[in-house]
Amino acid sequence: MNPSSSLPDAKFSPDADSSVLQIWGGHPLRGHVKVSGAKNSALVIMAGSLLCSGDCRIRNVPLLVDVDRMSQVLSALGVRITRQGDVLDINAGEITTSKAPYELVTQLRASFFAIGAILARLGVAQMPLPGGCAIGARPVDLHVRGLQAMGAEVQIEHGICNAYVPGSRRKLQGAKIYLDSPSVGATETLMMAATLADGETMIENAAREPEVVDLANFCNAMGAKIQGAGSSQITIVGVTKLHSVDYTIIPDRIEAGTFLVAGAITRSEISMSPVCPNHLIPVIAKLQEIGLTIIEDAPDCLRILPAEIIKATDIETLPHPGFPTDMQAPFMSLLSVVEGDSLINESVFENRLRHASELNRLGADIRVKGNTAFVRGVPTLSGAPVIGTDLRASAALVLAGLAAKGLTTFQGLHHLDRGYDRIDQKLQQLGAKIQRD
Numbered sequence: 001m002n003p004s005s006s007l008p009d010a011k012f013s014p015d016a017d018s019s020v021l022q023i024w025g026g027h028p029l030r031g032h033v034k035v036s037g038a039k040n041s042a043l044v045i046m047a048g049s050l051l052c053s054g055d056c057r058i059r060n061v062p063l064l065v066d067v068d069r070m071s072q073v074l075s076a077l078g079v080r081i082t083r084q085g086d087v088l089d090i091n092a093g094e095i096t097t098s099k100a101p102y103e104l105v106t107q108l109r110a111s112f113f114a115i116g117a118i119l120a121r122l123g124v125a126q127m128p129l130p131g132g133c134a135i136g137a138r139p140v141d142l143h144v145r146g147l148q149a150m151g152a153e154v155q156i157e158h159g160i161c162n163a164y165v166p167g168s169r170r171k172l173q174g175a176k177i178y179l180d181s182p183s184v185g186a187t188e189t190l191m192m193a194a195t196l197a198d199g200e201t202m203i204e205n206a207a208r209e210p211e212v213v214d215l216a217n218f219c220n221a222m223g224a225k226i227q228g229a230g231s232s233q234i235t236i237v238g239v240t241k242l243h244s245v246d247y248t249i250i251p252d253r254i255e256a257g258t259f260l261v262a263g264a265i266t267r268s269e270i271s272m273s274p275v276c277p278n279h280l281i282p283v284i285a286k287l288q289e290i291g292l293t294i295i296e297d298a299p300d301c302l303r304i305l306p307a308e309i310i311k312a313t314d315i316e317t318l319p320h321p322g323f324p325t326d327m328q329a330p331f332m333s334l335l336s337v338v339e340g341d342s343l344i345n346e347s348v349f350e351n352r353l354r355h356a357s358e359l360n361r362l363g364a365d366i367r368v369k370g371n372t373a374f375v376r377g378v379p380t381l382s383g384a385p386v387i388g389t390d391l392r393a394s395a396a397l398v399l400a401g402l403a404a405k406g407l408t409t410f411q412g413l414h415h416l417d418r419g420y421d422r423i424d425q426k427l428q429q430l431g432a433k434i435q436r437d
C-alpha cells in the first residue's frame with residue numbers, strides 16, 4: 001500500500017512560525033512510508049525549465065514551502081506554471097523580466113541557481129543573493145567566477161548579483177572552469193548556463209551529487225548535450241534550443257535517510273519506497289557499521305530492522321559520495337542514544353552544529369568545539385520544548401523527540417516545511433504520536 005496516497009493534500013500551517021509539533025516519544029514505529037521526490041532536484045530542475053521555451057512537465061514534485069516559493073519566483077519572471085498533485089507544468093516560452101524578486105529569492109538557496117539559466121536565455125539577469133539554511137557563510141563566488149569565465153560581466157551591488165553578457169548576440173561562451181571546491185549549486189548554475197552557450201564547457205572538480213545527475217538528465221531529455229555528470233569532470237556542448245520534456249524527479253535520499261534513522265532511533269521495523277539505494281550508500285554503510293540491518297525488499301524499497309545494541313561511531317561529512325552533510329544532524333540524534341562515544345566532524349559547512357545544544361535540552365551529552373561534536377551516548381532522552389535552527393536540525397529534533405520519554409514540543413515548523421513533505425502525517429501513519437498545533 002502506498003500510505004502517502006491517503007495523505008490529505010495539506011497546505012502548510014497558516015502560521016508555521018507559531019505552530020508547534022507535539023511529540024509524545026518512546027513509541028515504536030511500524031509500517032511503510034512513501035518517500036517523496038527530492039527537494040534539491042525539484043528546485044534546480046524548476047530553475048532548469050527556464051532554459052526551454054516549450055512545455056516542461058515535471059513529475060514527483062514534493063509538496064514543500066521551498067517548491068511553492070520557487071514557483072512564485074518563476075511566475076514573477078513571467079513563466080506559466082500550474083500544479084496538480086505532484087505534477088508541475090511549466091512553460092517558460094516568454095520570460096518577461098530578467099529581475100528575480102528579492103523577497104522570495106532571499107528565502108531559499110536554489111532560487112539563485114536560476115541565474116545560470118536566465119543568463120543563458122536572456123543574456124542578462126538580476127538575481128538577489130540567496131537565502132536557505134543559516135549553516136555558514138554560503139558565498140556564491142564560485143558561481144560568479146564560472147559565469148565570468150563564460151564571458152559574463154558580473155557585479156554585486158545592494159544585495160543583488162547583476163550579470164550580463166556583452167556583445168550583440170548576448171551569448172555565453174563555452175569555457176574550461178575549475179571549481180576550487182565541488183560546490184553543488186555552482187556546478188548546477190554553470191551546467192545550466194553552458195547548456196545554451198556557444199561551444200564546449202568543461203567543469204573540473206564538479207560536484208557528483210545525485211541531484212546534479214538528475215539536473216543533467218533533465219536537460220539532456222530536452223536535447224542538451226551534457227556528459228560526465230556524476231563524475232568530477234562534466235562536459236557540456238552548447239545547443240541553440242531545447243525542446244519540451246516530461247520528466248520524473250528522483251526520490252529524496254535525505255528524506256529516505258531521515259526515515260531510516262527514525263526506524264533506528266525508535267528501535268522499530270519500517271520500510272520505505274521509492275528509494276535509490278545507490279544514492280544512500282554512505283548512509284546505509286554507517287547504519288550497518290553501528291549494528292543496524294537494512295534489507296533491500298525490492299530494488300527501490302528498503303526496510304530497517306530494530307537492533308538491540310547500536311554502537312558509537314565517528315562521522316566526517318564530505319561531498320558526495322562521502323557522508324552527506326544533510327544527514328549529519330539526524331545522525332547526531334541517533335548517536336546521542338547509543339552505547340559509547342562518537343565524534344562528528346562537519347567539514348562542508350562552518351556552522352552546522354547548532355542542534356547540539358537543543359539535543360542537550362532533551363538529555364543528550366554533546367560538547368561542541370569548532371566544527372566537531374563529541375557525543376557521549378546516554379541511555380535515554382526526556383522530552384522538552386526545543387527549537388529547530390535549520391531544516392535538518394529540525395528533523396534531528398523531531399527524531400530525538402520520537403525517542404525521548406514524555407512530551408517534546410518542537411518549534412520550527414517553518415524550517416521543516418521547507419524541505420520535508422508532510423513529515424508529521426507520514427510519521428503519524430507509521431504510528432508516531434505526533435500532532436501539529
Ligand SMILES: CC(=O)N[C@H]1[C@@H](OP(=O)(O)OP(=O)(O)OC[C@H]2O[C@@H](n3ccc(=O)[nH]c3=O)[C@H](O)[C@@H]2O)O[C@H](CO)[C@@H](O)[C@@H]1O
Nearest residue numbers: 040109110138139140141142143183184185186326348349
Ligand atoms: C538547494 C541545494 O541543493 N542545497 C544543497 C546544496 O547546497 P549548496 O549548493 O549551497 O552547497 P555547496 O555545495 O555549494 O556548498 C558547499 C561548500 O562550498 C562553499 N561554497 C559554495 C559555493 C560558492 O560559490 N562558494 C563557496 O565557498 C559553501 O559555503 C560550503 O561550505 O549542497 C549542500 C551540500 O551537499 C547541501 O547541504 C544543500 O542541501
Ligand SMILES: C=C(OP(=O)(O)O)C(=O)O
Nearest residue numbers: 109110132133326391392
Ligand atoms: C541546506 C539545505 O537546504 P538549502 O541549501 O536549501 O538551504 C538542506 O536541504 O539541508
